[in-house]
Amino acid sequence: MLIVGERINTSRKKVNQAVEQRDAVYIQTDILAQLEAGAELIGVNAGSRRDSELEDFIWLIDVIQEAAPKAHLCLDSPNPEVLRQAVNRVNQAPMLNSTTAEKARFQDMAPVIHSCECDVLALCIDDRGIPKSADQIYDNAGFLVLELEKIGVPRQRIYMDTVLTAVSTNQQAALLSFDVNRRIHANFDGVNTICGLSNVSFGLPKRSLINSTYIALAMAAGLDAAICNPLDDRLMETIFTTEVLLGKDQWCQRYTCAVRSGIIKA
Amino acid sequence: MLIVGERINTSRKKVNQAVEQRDAVYIQTDILAQLEAGAELIGVNAGSRRDSELEDFIWLIDVIQEAAPKAHLCLDSPNPEVLRQAVNRVNQAPMLNSTTAEKARFQDMAPVIHSCECDVLALCIDDRGIPKSADQIYDNAGFLVLELEKIGVPRQRIYMDTVLTAVSTNQQAALLSFDVNRRIHANFDGVNTICGLSNVSFGLPKRSLINSTYIALAMAAGLDAAICNPLDDRLMETIFTTEVLLGKDQWCQRYTCAVRSGIIKA
Numbered sequence: 001m002l003i004v005g006e007r008i009n010t011s012r013k014k015v016n017q018a019v020e021q022r023d024a025v026y027i028q029t030d031i032l033a034q035l036e037a038g039a040e041l042i043g044v045n046a047g048s049r050r051d052s053e054l055e056d057f058i059w060l061i062d063v064i065q066e067a068a069p070k071a072h073l074c075l076d077s078p079n080p081e082v083l084r085q086a087v088n089r090v091n092q093a094p095m096l097n098s099t100t101a102e103k104a105r106f107q108d109m110a111p112v113i114h115s116c117e118c119d120v121l122a123l124c125i126d127d128r129g130i131p132k133s134a135d136q137i138y139d140n141a142g143f144l145v146l147e148l149e150k151i152g153v154p155r156q157r158i159y160m161d162t163v164l165t166a167v168s169t170n171q172q173a174a175l176l177s178f179d180v181n182r183r184i185h186a187n188f189d190g191v192n193t194i195c196g197l198s199n200v201s202f203g204l205p206k207r208s209l210i211n212s213t214y215i216a217l218a219m220a221a222g223l224d225a226a227i228c229n230p231l232d233d234r235l236m237e238t239i240f241t242t243e244v245l246l247g248k249d250q251w252c253q254r255y256t257c258a259v260r261s262g263i264i265k266a
Numbered sequence: 267m268l269i270v271g272e273r274i275n276t277s278r279k280k281v282n283q284a285v286e287q288r289d290a291v292y293i294q295t296d297i298l299a300q301l302e303a304g305a306e307l308i309g310v311n312a313g314s315r316r317d318s319e320l321e322d323f324i325w326l327i328d329v330i331q332e333a334a335p336k337a338h339l340c341l342d343s344p345n346p347e348v349l350r351q352a353v354n355r356v357n358q359a360p361m362l363n364s365t366t367a368e369k370a371r372f373q374d375m376a377p378v379i380h381s382c383e384c385d386v387l388a389l390c391i392d393d394r395g396i397p398k399s400a401d402q403i404y405d406n407a408g409f410l411v412l413e414l415e416k417i418g419v420p421r422q423r424i425y426m427d428t429v430l431t432a433v434s435t436n437q438q439a440a441l442l443s444f445d446v447n448r449r450i451h452a453n454f455d456g457v458n459t460i461c462g463l464s465n466v467s468f469g470l471p472k473r474s475l476i477n478s479t480y481i482a483l484a485m486a487a488g489l490d491a492a493i494c495n496p497l498d499d500r501l502m503e504t505i506f507t508t509e510v511l512l513g514k515d516q517w518c519q520r521y522t523c524a525v526r527s528g529i530i531k532a
Contacts, residue, residue: 167510168518174511178486200511204518205525206503209532213507216482220444234532237472241479244433245440245466252434252470259471266475266500 002225004074005039011048028067037230045076080108087116095119101126101140123161155190164195168203178221185222197228212238268491271305277314294333303496311342346374353382361385367392367406389427421456430461434469444487451488463494478504
């Protein structure tokens with residue numbers, strides 16, 4: 001399970017304040033904690049700061065790379081120009097978050113994606129908005145695989161986001177996501193799947209409980225990656241344990257190490 | 267998810283002591299806590315007390331029924347004679363734990379099963395011992411369904427135990443159990459599946475974490491019931507949450523009630 005740390009997002013009050021005050025130490029402390037906890041990519045998002053997104057984004061990248069020069073970044077912006085400038089700034093090939101199956105957006109993003117050897121987070125949204133059915137999500141995934149391959153992105157670099165929604169508003173949301181996950185893996189060999197984990201628990205209490213139970217079920221359905229909070233103990237404990245139960249942790253080595261080192265506190 | 271409380275078992279030191287000292291209050295306090303926590307059946311097992319199993323077993327039944335006259339009991343003994351006498355003592359139709367696909371044992375158990383309207387826990391073990399493969403477990407399940415139907419047990423009363431084993435000794439143990447669960451549901455309409463949950467975590471640290479993660483995955487694979495500890499908070503929280511994610515908790519009502527009443531503490 002590939003963990004994309006979600007914490008450096010200016011929609012979070014403390015991060016916004018740190019960006020506002022150019023508090024590099026706050027950002028660096030946070031990302032080092034995320035890496036220590038097991039994040040393989042660090043998400044960066046300054047989209048809430050519309051008037052200064054570009055300069056704030058570049059500042060964040062520089063600050064993060066100062067503390068962790070080899071960090072892989074997941075660059076998250078709705079603005080292709082922000083992403084275009086950001087990809088020239090990063091030390092490691094980034095993940096670009098995101099393109100979609102919306103025609104105009106895909107056209108805007110294609111040159112940025114084409115300009116570097118990046119991983120691509122592809123969101124299964126089309127011009128009709130948030131998909132209503134598994135078929136619609138699956139069709140959008142098909143469009144995205146086809147179009148991304150046309151511009152030279154190999155399947156291994158595609159992370160298909162199947163647009164996880166809240167179980168509080170749609171009881172079938174989780175089941176639908178498992179179904180689409182299985183279909184993508186069965187039909188687009190090599191393509192990875194990813195989700196924005198916390199969406200599933202929106203509107204309900206004890207969100208960490210829902211997020212962590214969801215991830216176990218989603219991993220069993222083939223989910224490869226999640227944008228989530230690696231500092232959520234229950235979540236990370238569940239991921240370690242699910243790897244054991246799915247036969248992916250030889251001799252339970254990673255699990256028992258995590259218990260011994262205190263990562264698993266349960 | 268049907269919960270069979272596993273706590274009243276004389277292989278547990280405190281329960282053995284309570285039975286030894288005829289401490290009815292200890293037993294009654296425990297079973298009331300199990301019922302309060304959500305157990306629908308109370309398991310009773312005095313198998314470790316070989317010299318006095320029958321009288322201890324009957325004492326336990328009487329003590330439990332004194333405190334909870336309507337409690338459903340899961341009567342667990344390897345000795346058909348103990349079960350024969352016990353079924354005459356219970357107020358409610360019990361679950362009998364267990365028969366197996368071992369020829370002699372099935373013959374011994376058949377008259378006891380036939381003597382009352384009981385649920386039957388059928389363990390997919392045959393004369394070769396613990397099954398080595400999903401096919402062997404599935405074949406034993408087929409034998410048990412056929413033979414139990416012959417003696418008049420409807421499928422709805424059969425709880426098929428697919429012999430969950432430890433992931434510490436067999437990395438495929440959990441995956442194998444999911445596979446067999448799906449096959450039993452696909453091919454024996456109406457039959458329920460059950461597992462002895464704690465077997466899966468034998469030999470590993472933080473067993474509650476493994477048990478609770480396993481149960482989420484097993485529920486997604488169709489598991490109907492578990493013999494487990496209903497006083498394990500993490501386990502019960504995970505069961506409530508999994509029901510939400512599998513679309514089985516309309517409007518998330520049971521989940522939000524459990525949060526409000528403090529059953530979900532997470």
